[in-house]
Amino acid sequence: MAAATVDHLAHERSKTQFDVDVMKITWAGSKHALDVADRMARLVASDPIFRKDNRADLGRKELFKNTLRKAAHAWKRITELRLTEEEASMLRVFVDEPTYGDLHWGMFIPAIKGQGTDEQQKKWLSLAYKFQIIGCYAQTELGHGSNVQGLETTATFDPKTDEFVIHSPTLTSSKWWPGGLGKVSTHAVVYARLILDGKDHGVHGFIVQIRSLDDHLPLPGIVIGDIGAKFGNGAYNTMDNGVMRFDHVRIPRNQMLMRVSQVTREGKYVESDVPRQLLYGTMVYVRQAIVSDASKALSRAVCIAVRYSAVRRQFGSLDSSLETQVIDYKTQQSRLFPLLASAYAFRFVGEWLKWLYTDVTERLKANDFSTLPEAHACTAGLKSLTTSVTADGIEECRKLCGGHGYLCSSGLPELFAVYVPACTYEGDNVVLLLQVARFLMKTVSQLGSGQQPVGTVAYMGRVQHLTQSKCGVITADDWLKPSVILEAFEARAIRLAVNCAKNISQFPSQEEGFSELSADLLDAAIAHCQLIVVSKFIDKLKEDIKGHGVKEMLQILCNVYALSLVHKHLGDFISTGYITPKQGALANEKLRFLYSQVRPNAVALVDAFNHTDHYLGSILGRYDGNVYPHLYGAAWKSPLNDSDVPDGYHEYIKPLLKQKLTTSRL
Amino acid sequence: MAAATVDHLAHERSKTQFDVDVMKITWAGSKHALDVADRMARLVASDPIFRKDNRADLGRKELFKNTLRKAAHAWKRITELRLTEEEASMLRVFVDEPTYGDLHWGMFIPAIKGQGTDEQQKKWLSLAYKFQIIGCYAQTELGHGSNVQGLETTATFDPKTDEFVIHSPTLTSSKWWPGGLGKVSTHAVVYARLILDGKDHGVHGFIVQIRSLDDHLPLPGIVIGDIGAKFGNGAYNTMDNGVMRFDHVRIPRNQMLMRVSQVTREGKYVESDVPRQLLYGTMVYVRQAIVSDASKALSRAVCIAVRYSAVRRQFGSLDSSLETQVIDYKTQQSRLFPLLASAYAFRFVGEWLKWLYTDVTERLKANDFSTLPEAHACTAGLKSLTTSVTADGIEECRKLCGGHGYLCSSGLPELFAVYVPACTYEGDNVVLLLQVARFLMKTVSQLGSGQQPVGTVAYMGRVQHLTQSKCGVITADDWLKPSVILEAFEARAIRLAVNCAKNISQFPSQEEGFSELSADLLDAAIAHCQLIVVSKFIDKLKEDIKGHGVKEMLQILCNVYALSLVHKHLGDFISTGYITPKQGALANEKLRFLYSQVRPNAVALVDAFNHTDHYLGSILGRYDGNVYPHLYGAAWKSPLNDSDVPDGYHEYIKPLLKQKLTTSRL
Incomplete structure (x- = not known):
């Protein structure tokens, strides 16, 4: 099979309406970051010691020993090639296997x-x-x-x-x-x-x-x-x-x-x-790294699901002899494209968090601790939000790949299992959201005091306006305005927070109220965190982004991200009185339209992540879309195929078929 | 450690407000069913060949061979003991390991x-x-x-x-x-x-x-x-x-x-x-079995999470030197108790589906195919709904067990991985929901024709009333009335369906409209399926259920199931105009109260599933709650602990520490 020469996704790629190379740089953060990542990814991919397609077949001891080998080999290459710290850390990312080095470098x-x-x-x-x-x-x-x-x-x-x-x-x-x-x-x-x-x-x-x-x-x-x-x-x-x-x-x-x-x-x-507060700086650092990892993990799952959805065909098409590509089904789009948009959204909020960490560090050096509580709440909340969405999103992508997503060769089971601990480590996601909620309640309680909230809670200073205003959307197109989206998210977040605060005040004590209403407080915290992600995506779009169609495409993704959340949390938006059911329906209508704009660009949007086939580790997500021959070929590597007649046949199958089971020793 | 004599959950069990033995029968379906299950579960649990705690450590070949052994041994026992067909099939359930026998008996x-x-x-x-x-x-x-x-x-x-x-x-x-x-x-x-x-x-x-x-x-x-x-x-x-x-x-x-x-x-x-329709009878049979399996799988996950949440303590308690049991946190309850209620809800709807299958079979014999489309849509929808909720619910239970839920010895990773294919096999869940939606659209289109909808769509005959009425809830207690709950779910379901039908009619063709709006149609189908589950739970409560407190407890669970869905899908209920935001808030308030009623009974409610420790396969879910010594003890069985110095030390760790990596061969 001439696998190297085919590109089953060429037709998809030909439909792209933006400059993929520029999008790659935008995703990576800079030309330099892209170059380093690209070099390191290829270095790992081309080294047979770093192969990982056999992991699922190894017993625990073999698996562990093989990882020790990879870790030692990685360090050997790092020293031999005199890699910079940046290069070395990227190389470890692409080796893509949890090992003692992660804790040595990342925690110890x-x-x-x-x-x-x-x-x-x-x-x-x-x-x-x-x-x-x-x-x-x-x-x-x-x-x-x-x-x-x-x-x-x-x-x-x-x-x-x-x-x-x-x-x-x-x-x-x-x-x-x-x-x-x-x-x-x-x-x-x-x-x-x-x-x-x-x-x-x-x-x-x-x-x-x-x-x-x-x-x-x-x-x-x-x-x-x-x-x-x-x-x-x-x-x-x-x-x-x-x-x-x-x-x-x-x-x-x-x-x-x-x-x-x-x-x-x-x-x-x-x-x-x-000052003891210095220690919190580390926490901000670790959590911003986790947010950055979330976008990376989600981007891998989405890349696999998008490419395979473009390859896979199922059920008839009205205007063609071929069956319909599953990516053309609206049900597939409505599950997949919000995740694609989330990957980009998390990428940009992660970039912003990196800036926040630098800012906090500068301030700490100058003994300015004023922004620390806000920075702490914000990173805790974003860690929780992005890791939860990513864990669920990977599993959703697996389901979007149908039966074949259940095979380890799809890469998705492994991606899920290795990712989910992120919801628990460095702060359980629910515990973290409650910390955010506590911060929100404190901020609400101080609103009258003249102390102006700063940073990501600055919008709370406009409490009067935001709790009384109504959404001005009249046509579906109105939902494309950043100001409209922003105010909707601000109004929802502050109203949920203010409602919680009011309800808490009716309990004998603040503590009891907080505890009794903690499920509602989680909703308020999530609303606040989603607002942060939306607002940072909108901020990103204010930057000067070059490249044919790149900014336009990101604008579409930003709107998909926001409006899919409006749809998902419609109960919040309507019950807090900011939008009407009719406006909710318009948002949904616009969302469908946005999906049709994403559709021709979907494959290019995941190509922009620049993942190598080695790093993806997925036959379904292959760059060339040549899925079936490789699925078929990989099957034969199963250890059960070492022999035609399986180990155990003579003891456990033959006596059964020959009706001699009762006399055999099991 | 005197593991056999302790019961760390005795205090929990002493708080129970209902007759657990009667609940066991209610869950099992009959005294007879409970007895058979109980005998078979113990038979399997007491046989060392059926042990399964070592599965995660075996390589693929060993694992497979061991399963062949179990399958042969199971058949040997079945013939030796001259088990009835019912007993044999229960025995296979408790062996709890996918094998060729499942397909031989269940499909071939x-x-x-x-x-x-x-x-x-x-x-x-x-x-x-x-x-x-x-x-x-x-x-x-x-x-x-x-x-x-x-x-x-x-x-x-x-x-x-x-x-x-x-x-x-x-x-x-x-x-x-x-x-x-x-x-x-x-x-x-x-x-x-x-x-x-x-x-x-x-x-x-x-x-x-x-x-x-x-x-x-x-x-x-x-x-x-x-x-x-x-x-x-x-x-x-x-x-x-x-x-x-x-x-x-x-x-x-x-x-x-x-x-x-x-x-x-x-x-x-x-x-x-x-008649060709006979083949559909089989489909109804297979899918009702899947619904029944869903309740079983969810009950296992919930049992583990409830027991461990009662054992696990974290963070201070105000009135005790001990830390708080995590089951006392409202955030834990708001995630866990709806799943507990769902397990019961799915159990009863599964029971009803068994009746439906018998009914359909009788009718088919009499050449009456009139109820088949409705029965088919209903089983397809319930298969989709229950398997999706169960798959997500198992993973949620895993997260509710914190870090330790990530260990295979918690049983939850295995339960999840073995369960999720149910979302795909025997009809992809999204494809099935679209079939339900198609049936709903057809039913809506025939509403004016004088043809009265029957069975689970009978409520659609009251379209006039249901699309115009308003929810009558004034106090939170009003939400406890079955008639109030039922009408809310009926109104939401029919309004979503009618809206979809209206919107579809605005497209050039029915097909195009159906395709464009398929994401909305999924929502309508889910609303319809949830209504079925709610209504069958309510029907169940009309039966004569004996036993101290049993019916009262089931009533609470029924309300938890329904009101947690009202909360989750508040956008549907409010935007279709049936309930007001205020009424939604009252539902939520009542839900919190219901959680406090479930709390003292939670452990007994999972005891009623009558799962053996062997079948649960979870240290966290042990009946005696003696979690920590057994977690600790199980760790030492890891193959990596066969030696203090791991395989690979001399090749890959020592040269690293001795700075001799560059000269070593990897």
Whole structure:
């Protein structure tokens, strides 16, 4: 089969109404970012050690060993090719397999950077940067995830020896989940309750060596293991998420991370003059990265589903001998195109969050903490919104691929299973939305006080107008105006928030009201977060975007994103009195029209993500659309096809057919 | 650990306000059904060969072989114990592992029963009942799933030899997906286009032997294989979903299934006097079984999530030194309790569907086809609704279990991965909803004609009233009245349908309008299907249900089911003008109150499902709630814990730590 020479999607690509190359740059963020990503993606794709199409067939041990190999090979290539930090991190992205390196680079090192003193950083980071030690981040325990303040592991200072004694007092205090812990890491940042002279000073971080650098065995007093299989065939089963218990393990005093608070030689607790808020900066950083990852993961799923929907034909077409491409069905479009638009929307809000992080960092340096609560609520909310939509969206894309989406060779099961933890880690999505809701309630309560809300809650300053105005839409076209969309989202968000605040005030206490109405508060928080995404997409379109048809196309996607949300949450928009049922119907009518504008550009819009076939890891999503021969070919790689007659035939099938089962030993 | 003697949920169980034993019978359908299920569940649970906690750790081949073993053992036990057909089928349910037997009993045999002549049935069923042959159902192809009429495999009659020649003319005509085909089946019912003297008579079924009964090798001219790994660790990877190609394979003429149409010795096509509609009876049967399975699958997920939510504590409680049980959080309740209510709702609508199937069958025997279109639309719609909600609901339950829900030992990943195909097989859920919508549009168009709609569309006869009336709710309590709920769902359903019909009529053609508005039609179809579920739940409550508090509890669940849908689809209810925003808010207020009534009974309500720990397959869902010691204990069974130092350390970790990576061979 001349797979390399066909392009079953050429006809689709010929219909494109915008400059795909410019869109690629817009998606990547810059020409430079696109170039680096492109080079690294091809480097990985062309290296046979990084193949990943066999993951689903490997047993756990083989799978894990193979990932160790890839991780080592990646590091080898990074050093051999003297890749920059940016290149190295992109290369790891394209290797696309969870491994201890993610935690080493993404959590262990940042924890030391953020919470370690200069001296500690100097000592430990130089080891970590060269991989002379491998570190993980041991925070969550068997009994505690979301509630970090409830951790049970203790670090008791022993002034006699100038050491901390790290201990797991209960079964539920076992460290549980840290990636890289189970089999690989030599060191861990361990979070434990600091006990000084019998007094509990709350949770602090400690650098603990956990394995010998000689023979890799766990050090005395430490029990470590892998916690077992996780969701999906490959997915996080390439990672050694671990369990660890301490039996009075001693570490030197200087291994407590002491940037914000110290323990002196005498065992005294001292707060440094470094403001505690600095730690929140890290949280903003991590969460903006998660939002950026969300757009990436969603873009992969959407790319697969769009391309396959253009290849797949089913049921008759009136004007052709060929069956209809499933992408031409309105039901397919109404499920798929909002996700396509969401991928772009999340991409741009992620870009904006990166700016927000820089801004917050600058302000923190200048001891300006004024924007921190707003930035914190905003990143928490966007982390929650984008990861939830992405997880559900990947599964929706899988369903949109019909039966074949259930095959691992479609790439979608793996993408889903490896992605869903993002809804839980770094803050459970519901817990985070409640934090946003709390911030909103506080903002509402201060509205009369003269204190003007800033940043993403600035619109709340116009509470008078927004709670009284009505949507001015008369024709379906009116829904295309950014100002109309923006005000609709603002009005809905503030009205839901104000309603919650009013209803809470009717309870005996604020706390009780907040707790009783928390389901409504989630709705209010989601409305606020969706507003942020919509408004940042609209802001993006105010930029000077070059390239034939690029801005026009993004405008269409922005409208699809917004109006599909109006349709989905119509109850909110109408019941808060801002729009009428008639206006809702007009929005829906316009949405259908927008889908027809997306349709001829759909394949080009996913081409603009510039994903290699290796990175997509999907036969259904192949760039050339040559799906069927490759599905057929891949089937024969199944281990069950190693022989015509399967292992087990003689013991379990033949006796059945020969009616000799009752005499056979099973 | 004295696991057998603790009951961490005893306190929860002591709060129960209804008779759990009677609820168990109500759930099971009868005392007899409960007894059989209970005996079979325990039989399976106590047999070590049926253990399933190690599935996620096995490679594909081991996993498959182990399933062959279980299937043979199950059959051995069934014959040894002389189990009845009812008992045998329950036993297979509790073995809880997809295998060739599902297709043999569930598709191959019914196909022959439904489409074979008496003579064919006599010959083939006697072989099949004793497992002297193993059969599968080879319908779908690489290029065709939903569109059965588009299948490409051909069966060309050769009058010279009185044979059919079965052939795969294209790559996309390869049979693809049939379970049991890849490695096990000796026979298949193959669907192919019947070609007589060059003329295509459409798709028919043929019994084809595909493997030798001597050595199990594929017969000459037939290529068969497994299609490769599927979603999830275990899940359908225990099944040999297969691919098959025919190269001019000859079978005797009498192996075409000839109950409804025949081919004569001369090659003439003859329709028998058996009405074609009989075939639809089978479809109704299969789909009612799927609805029944949906309630079962959802009940398992909900059982796990409810029990674990009662065990898990997180964040402070105001009035206790213990942290709060997560089931006490309103956000948890608002996500979990509607699913609990849905499990019960689907159970009862499934029960009703069983009655409907009997009714349809009786009528068909009497040549009364009048109710068939309605029964067909109704089962199609309920199949779609219940499987979609169940698939999403299982994943929601997984998320409700936080991080630990991501572990295979939680049982939820497996439950999800093994369940989701139900959204696709036996009719893609979106395609089915469009069939419902088409039926609704037809019903609406006939409303003026004097033809009274019957069965589940009978309410449409009251179109005048339902499109003009207003909801009479004044206080939140009004929402508890069944008549109020019913009319709200009827009004919403009919208004959405009538609106669609009106909008369609504005298009140049009915077909174009239907296609353009298909996303809206899906909403209308869903509204109709939800109405059916609500109304059958309400009907159930009119029965004489004994047992302290049982009916009261079911009444609460019925209201939770209905009002949570009012909340979720508020846009529909308000925009169609039947309820006001104020009434919507009252429904929501009452819903919160209902949650507080469910709360003390939640654990007992999932106990009533009577699931054994073996069948649940979940440490989080253990009956005794003794979660943490067992999670901890299960971790050590991970294959990665076979050794302290992992396989791969010397090649891929040590050289890294020793900075000797660049000289090592990877």
